[in-house]
Amino acid sequence: EFRRFSLERSKPGKFEEFYGLLQHVHKIPNVDVLVGYTDIHGDLLPINNDDNYHKAVSTANPLLRIFIQRKEDADYSAFGTDTMTRKKNVLSNVLRPDNHKKKPHIVISMPQDFRPVSSIIDVDILPETHRRVRLYKYGTDKPLGFYIRDGSSVRVTPHGLEKVPGIFISRLVPGGLAQSTGLLAVNDEVLEVNGIEVSGKSLDQVTDMMIANSRNLIITVRPANQRNNVVRNSRTSGSSGQSTESSLPSSTPNILGNLLQGEEESDEEDIIIEDSGEPQQIPKAAPTSESVESLSQIELLHESTQNGFLPSSEMNSNHSAGSVSMEYEAPEPERKSLEEDGTIITL
């Protein structure tokens, strides 16, 4: 079935409203659907939150092609980069799945159906040789399960190559969170912990920082094995893996703000038991006028958990197509506006 309708480009509204509109237009209330669109590169991309919805609307020129599938019989593999330009027309797959008589795909749910355990984030702003990994300790019983050690690494400096001390992952505990993600490996060099550079810090200091951030740990590493690096699509030259990183510190300032956001939400639910009653989470005190005057800190709060989100390794391993790069591009302008919106003054 095809429907055509118009939206006001400048005021697309919220995803929830749009979703409701689709259901209404198709007269399919109470049916769970997957919504996708084709972007300018011909990729079939999902629309499942405000961000990618806005992105989709902004890319329409002037037509935005939207595909709707019933959730039960959706073909998840259809989504992703390059999907629309593959030899087999994905569109036909989507539209007439019975034509496609190969062995049935393993059905994998959408990312939001999983509880996140780890993610690669900030791919757009990091050098290709680096990987920023977020481990979601919160909500899992698995131990973080890794060890770090002192070591030395070679850096490119204006004076040539220089050997500098560094911190490295020395061991992964089998069955631990770190190992199960597949994103960290022995001998990866740790460059940052939750946005703070570790250079110049002792092993014990870095240990303390990691443990203090253990409920929402974001580690930036330079993987020992550079072959598995994320390959960026068309916009980058694709020379990843060989590209030599030159200025590590320069990337730090603009990402610090992003990194600080996440922690605020996840690790602060201290618990209070009053008069031997039930444990409750301690609420935040409403800022009083008095304390606003004395405002000292501006903290960026509440980054959407979806943003810059990547499915866990289970997803990864099922996508055997090695050439397929997995991340959704986090569009630059969108992110900025989000930051501004998300700037909440707290004390």
Next chain:
Amino acid sequence: MRRFLRPGHDPVRERLKRDLFQFNKTVEHGFPHQPSALGYSPFLRLMAIGTRSGAIKLYGAPGVEFMGLHEENNTVMQIHFIPDQCQLVTLLDDNSLHLWSLKQHGGASELLEEHRFTLKGPPGSPPSATQVTAVLPHSSREVLYLGTESGNIFVVELPSFRVLEDRTITPEAVLQRIPEDNCNRRSCELVEALREHPKNPDQILIGYSRGLIVLWDLQNNKATHHFLGSQQLENLYWQRDGSKFISCHYDGSYTQWPVSNDNRQPEPLENTVPYGPFPCKAISKIYWQTTKNGLPYIIFQGGMPRASYGDRHSISVIHGSQQTAFDFTSRVIDFFIIFSSDPAAEFDDPSALVVLAEEELVVIDLKSAGWPAVHPPYLASLHCSAITCSHHVSNIPLKLWERIISAGSKQNIHYSSMPWPIDGGTNIAPDPPQRDLLLTGHEDGTVRFWDASGVCLHLLYKLSTVRVFLTDADPNDNMNTLGEDEWPPLRKVGTFDPYSDDPRLGIQKIYLCKYSGYLAVAGTAGQVLVMELNDEDAEHVVDHAEADLLQDQEGYRWKGHEKLKTRDGPVRFEAGFQPFVLVQCQPPAVVTSLALHSEWKLVAFGTSHGFGLFDHQQKRLVFVKCTLHPSDQLALEGPLSRVKSLKKSLRQSFRRIRRSRVSSRKRRGGSGNASEVQEVNAKFDQDALQEMELAPVQRKIEARSAEDSFTGFVRTLYFADTFLRDSSRHCPSLWAGTNGGTVYAFCLRVPPAERRMDEPVRAEQAKEIQLMHRAPVVGILVLDGRSTPLPEPLEVAHDLSKSPDMQGSHQLLVVSEEQFKVFTLPKVSSKLKLKLTALEGCRVRKVTVANFGSCKTDDYSENDLAVLTNLGDIQIISLPFLKLQIRYPCIRKEDVSGIASCVFTKYGQGFYLISPSEFERFSLSTKWLVEPRCIVDMPEVTSNNHVHNNSGTENAARKS
């Protein structure tokens, strides 16, 4: 950092910060670690102590202190003051000589290094040719005579250190006029001692190691007298009139020699082995002091019978029939005698013997009968028993101060009343602004009260808790109880006694209420004592209670030490702090936190198992709370005690070593065997080191969980009168914080004063806060409606503090090792926080509220948090908004014991141990600064009449 600086870079605040905060390390208190050399200037009346780490410290009158540090950090071997000058020369173990001067600058004197010099021999000569063994600063102040291992005596000009080669005294020149059969070239190996003639500056006495002594005429460059000693020489000393000198020897003998013009090769007058006839140890240094009554003082170091007393560190004083061998508990580094320095005086008339032992300074009054010790005003041996904790109390009320001093003076009756004999220089520092007490707890169960107001840390009073308990060691067992006719006549002196017989007695926590005079002290075996100051001796029974912190928890077995046994019946206590209540925790684990509320008469204590509250008025246990996690087996069994027992066994083995320590042989001329052993040892050490390097250090990254060990360990206890239940009624409360990030709050009901004895104190748990980051809670504080920390108990009653604001809403500050958090009260909601570890990787080790006054305006002061991190940095964090103000590096992060020992004062100063025996004092405040400021003036000198200045402290250090 970044996020604080971004919005809040306020120039007004920045300026104010400069007026409030400033970091200075001001003075080192206590006894220098590993002293290695001693010097004294009778002219300046200053004493100098050198250490193995290359520090040199000068002391004069109380408050007169100077410190210098050699860049090389090498051991200071010898110190010599230049006669009649504000200058001194040091010899280091790298054979370098350093000239230091006291110069006046900005109204105060400073110690500065002016020159350094290393003697160089002709090319190709062995290093021994120029290895300096003896130094003689000549009274002309122009030259230095340097005796060497090769037997050559070099002459260098001062202050330029230019070698006057034509004046070198070679062994060949010395041997010219000696008959061949008595001496050969080897007789002149190694110059042991150089002494200038007391009356004739043109003559110097040269003593060679093998026993040959030569009187050398500097004018004619020839030897005038030869003295052929048969024994290996240790040292020389002139009699005041220059008619005789005395030599002391390796075999424990000393010999008197006459010096006259008619006999060029005299025979000894007298040869004595004072502790013979059995083989004796060397006498390494000797003084011969004349007196008006004719009987000389002979004072020497060593000489004890080898077999039975060879391990004693002694200095003997012989005066007529009186003879005493002062017995020191640690090695004697060096000593000197203070005697009449007036050159016109006919006799020496010694007044005091000053002994630098490895662990303490002992001064003996030679004028008073019985030769009592003099109580030193500085250089206190902080570590006479190892320091286990410290507690600082600022601004002591005069009344309490006087009572403590009076209690202390009753303990010091055996000290001499002689004024301190080393009294050079003038203290020009302003009087200390207030009376401060530093209390140190020690391993042997004592608490020492130090006057920490000024530059001189001075012992006021010593409190022992041992009497309350039955211990293996009988308190009456005294090493001094030797019979009258005991030989040798040993007398133990000094206070250094690091061997505690029962480590359970160790003091772990101290709390003193300066208003009421109540003192609570808690120790290693779970004992908590509450004491009261009593000006009289008293005999009474100590009330005894037990606090079972495990309560109904079952199936646990404590494998640590047993609790201390108490003494039944009344116990006699001397005037001072007398215990009236003893609470013993069960299991008897070390007390980890302590709080006392003198107004409510409550004491709270915590261990690794839980905490309890005791009413010391009614002498009743109010409640106990077990904080253990059921799975925490380690805490239950008491691994801490296992650590302790290891320490104990170490101590015992040290004791054995000490007992069996055979006399240390002279190092010089060591046999090849010994050096081989050393080499093998060194190689072994190296191998072990390499092995360690092969296994890389790694750290486990794991989130804290409730199941971790020692989560129940109570880290902090705090009493507060605040709004715990509702915002209309405030009530007394007790707060406790644990290692696992839990905060417990108990609401207390304390009966009013008139019914205080009739109704019981009641407690009820009101709140329990679990910090999700689970870091140990190290501080709890309630801020009043004006965001000011609540005052101490009785502070308001004594009109020393404004009463807290009970109208506005109170706030609770919880400091964990990782974060600072402010919560509202009575409804707990989180208000603001500051993360430390997550951002900087450091953790809070110590935290205190400190009051900082502005150096510009008298009426401005503010309260901030002074924080010491595990990296040794000090941070100041503002209250109540938790903004980082400033950060100073203070202690090396490797110095774990230094960081652990740090204690802050209420006015932005602090102390930490830089060695077992020394506190470094630092100040964070611009206003409160205690540092030495003193001046040394050149006394009037008549240039013709040179002072007899052979304080002669060379050699002893090298030999012993």
